[in-house]
Amino acid sequence: MIKNVSVIGAGTMGNGIAHVFAQNGFAVTLIDVSASQLEKALANIGKNFDRQIAKGSISEEQKTSALNNISTATDVATGVNAANLVVEAATENTNLKLEIFKQIDTHAPEGCILASNTSSISITKIAAVTKRPDMVIGMHFMNPVPVMKLVEIINGYATKKEVTKTISDLSKQLGKIPCTVNDYPGFIANRILMPMINEAIYSLYEGVAGVEEIDTVMKLGMAHPMGPLQLADFIGLDVCLSILKVLQDGFGNPKYAPCPLLVNMVMAGKHGAKNGEGFYKYSAGSKDIIVSDAFKN
Numbered sequence: 001m002i003k004n005v006s007v008i009g010a011g012t013m014g015n016g017i018a019h020v021f022a023q024n025g026f027a028v029t030l031i032d033v034s035a036s037q038l039e040k041a042l043a044n045i046g047k048n049f050d051r052q053i054a055k056g057s058i059s060e061e062q063k064t065s066a067l068n069n070i071s072t073a074t075d076v077a078t079g080v081n082a083a084n085l086v087v088e089a090a091t092e093n094t095n096l097k098l099e100i101f102k103q104i105d106t107h108a109p110e111g112c113i114l115a116s117n118t119s120s121i122s123i124t125k126i127a128a129v130t131k132r133p134d135m136v137i138g139m140h141f142m143n144p145v146p147v148m149k150l151v152e153i154i155n156g157y158a159t160k161k162e163v164t165k166t167i168s169d170l171s172k173q174l175g176k177i178p179c180t181v182n183d184y185p186g187f188i189a190n191r192i193l194m195p196m197i198n199e200a201i202y203s204l205y206e207g208v209a210g211v212e213e214i215d216t217v218m219k220l221g222m223a224h225p226m227g228p229l230q231l232a233d234f235i236g237l238d239v240c241l242s243i244l245k246v247l248q249d250g251f252g253n254p255k256y257a258p259c260p261l262l263v264n265m266v267m268a269g270k271h272g273a274k275n276g277e278g279f280y281k282y283s284a285g286s287k288d289i290i291v292s293d294a295f296k297n
Contacts, residue, residue, distance in 0.1 A: 002113075002170060006031060006083040008076065008100060010041035012274070013117055014089035016145025019045045020174050022069040023058070023146075030072050031079035038072045045070070048146055076103040083108055085170075087139055089117040092242045097121060098129050105130035113163055115139035119239070120190050120246040123156035123183045133158040137167055140187065141176075143235070151176045156183050185250030190243050197235075198244055198259055200228035204279075204295065205261040211279050211295045229279040230289070232262075233272030241266045 003026065007018045010032035018030045018041070032038050049063040058066075073079030080086050086104050090096055097116060104114055114136045116126055127136035138154025151171040155164055164180060171178035181188045200214050209217070215227020224231075232240050240262065247256035265278065270292070272278030280289040 002084040002166070003027060004029070004083050004085075006080045006086045006108075007089060008032075008079070008086065008104070009089035009091070009117075010034070010037045010072075011089070011091070013141065013143060013145065015041040015045050016048075016143065017087055017089055017117065017141055018070055019048055019066075019146050020141075020176075022066040023049075023062070024174050026069065028070045029079045029083070030070055031074070031076060032072075033074055035072075035074055038074070042067075042070065042072070048144075052146070076100070077107045080104055080108045080112070083112050085113045085115060087115045087117055092119060092121065092239050094121050094125070094246075097126055101126050101136070102129050105132060111135075113137065113166065115167065117141055120186045120243040122185070122250075123154045123159070127156045127158060134160045135163055137163050138183070138187070139167055139171075140189065142189075149175075149177045150189075151178050152187055152189050153178050153180045154183055154187050155180065186243060186247045191247065194240060194243050194247060195256065197228045197232045197240055198256075198262070201232070201259040201262050204229065205259050210297065211291045233278035233280055233282075236272050236274055237262060237278050238266050238271045 005021045005026045006029045007014050008031045010030055018028045022028045030038060030041060046067065049066065052058045053060060053063060086108055088097060088100055090100055097118060101114065114130065116123060116138055117140055118138060119140055123136060123138045127133035130136055133156065136156050137159050140152035140154065142148035142150050153164065153167055168178040168180065186194060203209060203214055204211060211229050215229050218224045218227045241258050244256055244258040270277050273282045276282050277292055279292055279295060281292055282289055
């Protein structure tokens with residue numbers, strides 16, 4: 001039975017995953033090499049609980065109880081030594097994830113399930129650096145984790161059926177809807193989403209339409225809650241680029257090649273909402289966004 005969960009990475013996804021597990025009564029250890037990042041993550045989790053209180057979905061007492069379920073650690077060895085499940089939610093970088101999984105495998109107890117929140121990187125490749133490939137699985141949450149219902153569960157080549165069932169049942173326990181897929185580049189969510197986003201960027205790059213026009217067409221014409229360019233900003237343009245490269249390398253198909261505009265924006269440090277500018281500009285504490293100066297007529 002899973003009672004103790006370790007989450008590696010205290011960024012947006014990591015603190016969202018910790019939030020959901022803690023709210024549902026699990027003991028959570030949130031791990032990050034940066035103590036200041038851990039402090040920031042706990043503050044963000046508290047603010048997200050306050051939003052839930054304002055909406056009437058939880059009480060102040062439930063917030064306090066959930067926050068008391070979270071402890072922190074700055075090294076993997078102490079952070080995973082009592083875990084029944086480890087969920088890795090580090091940056092979408094293959095080499096980094098492989099190194100983290102080697103560490104987890106060394107220090108996590110026998111029988112502990114090792115999961116990755118990767119949105120595109122091969123679970124089979126990750127599992128291959130461990131001595132327990134049958135216990136490695138993908139558990140891809142959607143952003144924002146406390147709100148989005150889907151968990152994309154990815155079976156590696158060696159993942160045991162019992163592990164898949166455990167993670168599927170656990171996802172339901174968290175109030176999520178699990179969807180199990182097999183291990184090919186981008187899985188399902190990003191194999192379909194990223195080419196759409198890339199095509200929207202190409203449409204801008206080729207001068208077919210402006211930022212707002214592209215997003216408006218997809219929102220009003222296709223009933224998408226958010227346009228593809230705003231969604232790319234929300235995901236992170238650097239993350240979009242990383243995923244497209246995984247698709248391009250994995251399939252060897254030029255249709256997945258990232259648009260040169262996306263490449264240039266990431267090189268210029270325009271990563272989207274998380275650092276204030278992508279296709280739109282973002283102001284801290286404001287929901288108002290305006291088109292980036294680079295794309296104004």
